[in-house]
Amino acid sequence: MADAKKTPRHEIMMFNRKKLEISGVLNVESFDSEEFLLETECGFLCIKGQNLHMKNLSLETGQVSIEGYVFDLGYIDEQGGGSKGKGFLGKLFK
Template sequence: MADERNPRPKQYQNHELVLRNRQSLEVNGVLNVESFDAQEFVLATHFGFLAVRGENLHIKTLNLENGFVAIEGLILDIGYFDEGVTPSEKAKGFFSKLFR
């Protein structure tokens, strides 16, 4: 049964992040890769949008049929954001709070 925060059926809620030495990130439960470049990946997951920021980021493995993405590079930040907020707005809000 689904809960109020996430109305998806339980069998579709497998979502895991595995970060190794800030150099390799494996993500399960990925629905789509919304955007990516060497500094940021935005992944649509069963639990919302996931932003991965870093340096020299690249896709090691992409299998959307199984909902799996592996990213390599120097990973500096991982965070979720709401659908109505763009990644750049979220980053701006985070950095403006950080450098007050």
């Protein structure tokens, strides 16, 4: 029998730093007009910008669309794959 483990699928498409199409989103942790924090199949993704707003959201399919001016996006990784508690928040608020 083949390995039943699901391979994570996560893609990001950016159009002129003004629109993001993101797949593989598991949860929207927080968002405002300057920052989005998304839990994805490949880790936590932090998006920073100006006048950011969510255009579409479907957690059933894992699709999120964000519009606004994007300054930065990056992943916040957990070392060792442990719990997301103190380590994650410690890195986020460093």
